[in-house]
Amino acid sequence: MYFTSPMTHPVDRIINAIIRHRRTILLVTALLTACAGYSLTNIRVNNDPTSSLPAGLKEKIDYDNLQRVFSSPRTVLFIALFDSMTLTSKIDSMVSWGKRFDSLDGIDNVVHIGTVQVPVEGGFLGLSSDYVVSRTKKLSTEELRGRLRDSRALTGMLISDDESALSMIMDVDESMNQVTVISRVDSLYREIARTAPGRVYITGAVMYAFFIDAAMKRDFALLLPLCLLIVSVLLYAVFRRLMHVIAALAVTAVALVWTFGVMGFTPMEFSVVTSIIPIILFPIGVATAIHVFRTHARLYAEGNHDRRGGIQATFRELMNPIFLSAITTFAGFASFVFTRVSWTRTFGIFTSIGVVFALLLSILLLPIVLWYDRRPPRAFDTERRRSGTAEKIFSAYRRFIFNPALWIAAIAAVLLIGIIGFVRVRVEGNPIAMFPSGSNIRRSDAIIEKYLGGTRFLFILLTHKNQPLNTAAQWEQVQRIIDYADSNAMVGGVMSLLPLINKVSTALSGVPVSEAALTMLLKSQGLLGKKFESYLRAWITPDRRSTKIALICKNVTGTHFLELSRSLTRHISRHFPDFDVLVAGPPVLNDVMTYVLIETQASSLAFAFIFVFCILCLLFRSIKVGSFAIVPIILSTLTVYALMGFTGVAINAVTVIIVNTCVGIGIDYSIHFTAGYLIYRKKFRDRTAALVETARIKGTVILFNTFVVGIGFLVLALSTFPPIRDLGIFVFVSMATSSVFALLFLPILFKLFGTGKTPALMEQAKE
């Protein structure tokens, strides 16, 4: 039993309690870890980018309404690009591949040029249906071309005008496990790709999630161990004590298991964004251990050889900065709690939970590690003699911080570059843009764009206000609406029920739209058979009141789809008052997502800065010191934005977290420097000496910390998924700029303006 005096410092009492109950703490930690580990199995993975959209968006509601009226199954698009084959051979290839895809379990319906049936002259009514590519007659190439030409409006998306690109659309059975089905599709696709006489590609919204999923698993399997290895090596290089390396890693590992254990208890889903939480938490978690072990070693070197006293002194010095760092890091990530983007929100929630767990476990477990470690700590570089090079660098640093001309120029340069770069930052809501430029999805996108009219499908839902759509006059109005939409430069093609109506009308009555054809098509419910009815069902509702028009749009950057949808809605509402109109589709959602991302970035950043500033002011008990401490991170944030602008890296559902990570982690360097200065200021007569000593003692710790944390993040640069790669690079950059700006600009501010009234930490330091 250890006696604790009533006058003992609160931190000492905490440390005493931890050491006294160390076995209980270890046991409870182990039990909780086991429970959390069990809960990990409940985590659900969802990498479908569309699922990250806010549920309450008007455009999302519109699209959901459209889906309710015209349910569209999740489809995979297969594209083949042929060079020098006959038309018949190309079609034969598609038919053969189509049969193979159709035989896959989980694939419901495969449509390609060989399965398309169109109205043809013949049969009982002079109008029958036949395959465009006849299955009973051998057609010559010219006959085939004639049929394709005649049916262009019905086959446009399946074969390009120059016959070089053919596509195939397959429906995925939504009742089956999507990953399993898509894995089968992907395997067959790869098999076909190996022997295909042309180049083949595969794409579709359902494939995005599959490819992201695959990239995530690849990264998780490669990058996390790599991150661990690098961090371990760096830690060992510093600690030279395996136990300390293991302790530093174990604290974070347990925090991670707890974090994801909590996720397993919630309905929230694991995504590619949450997959980077471990790689973010490891450097953050070990950073605390670096400060603790290093400070403990320094105090030991300064003569504090008492085991308990050394631990207490270490935590007396570090408790506030550690707590402050954790709470500001927590704020940086918790600022995403209010975002409407589910991926980002989940990431924010669980990263901040992880930060809290890492803090708690660091405070609980690291004193126990130090207690059990009876060997004297190894002295670090700062306690040893500095090398000549280090001294030269330090001298240059001193010259800079005490030379107004230099730092004024530096601040001006940072501001100028920051503002110029900031205005170039792009925000991208289109999930396709997240894939590498050479990826299958991007190539497919480009090919469809080039050969088949476009890759963005926008839908117009027209509902007649008074009666069913079964008169020629009504369909002539629909034709005018289509003509108007088609005249827009962004629209590469239009699909609707009208080509079929035109075909049947021409065959029956010799005019494009006839009452007889409409009656035959639209009033013969059930008479013409289920296949015919199912085709009609794709374009017109059973009550014949609503029809769908699909606009095949070209891929354009910016938010033009939202503008197009609004202008179409306005035009139709104004000129066709008999119709209710709804324009919706994935490209509109992407555009809206862009605005949501901007809103997320602005609100989360504002929240993070305000929260961090308040915490800094509160814990340093000085608005002045809090204001100074936040300056480096503001400049760092501006620099990161500028670099993103200059390098063309867009803010998307993943990279939106870069700047908040910068604020949440980068602020730590300012905190540690400021806390150090407040302590050393009491030991020296003037500010300059205190600043030099702070920079000497804390500078190397901060830089080493930056190096370890930054390298941990830089591992993400090896990711195969560009947004994760960008995240890794820019978080590393933000760490570097945050630490360098803290070391460069805080001394200037403290030298010029001081700290004002003695803040709390100075009082604490006196103790």
Place this chain on the structure above:
Amino acid sequence: MRMHIPALGFAACLAALSASAVAPHSLFSGTWCVGREGLVITFIGKDSIRVTSLTDESIDGRGTYTKKGETLTATVAKDSLTLKMGYRYQVRPDSTVRAKITFFTINGDSVNHPRRWLRMKRCDPARGVIPQFDDEENEKESDE
């Protein structure tokens, strides 16, 4: 994109045609298969027919017919759709029937119709007795 425009009403007319073409009536009551599209016509009583399909169970139409000389008129109505068709017919020595449309209206509007002869044969789908058809489109016999 699959389409099926077998026109039940039309088939119904054919059924009616065959029923009246091969008097006495009792000889033609029962089930007939029409063309290669799998339409099946069942004669019920003196003037009623039912048309179904071998390949699509959702096809189900009912109608009536009248016969006058070598022509026959059939009508199939469902909801607000009324199909009316006139035929010339021939009974072949092999007990099959050939028919050709002479007029076709949809809700009273006259529309274009085929010029080719079509054929129907007795069948019993329930027992798996389904005759094979030549390709109607290859029947190039001109108007008579």
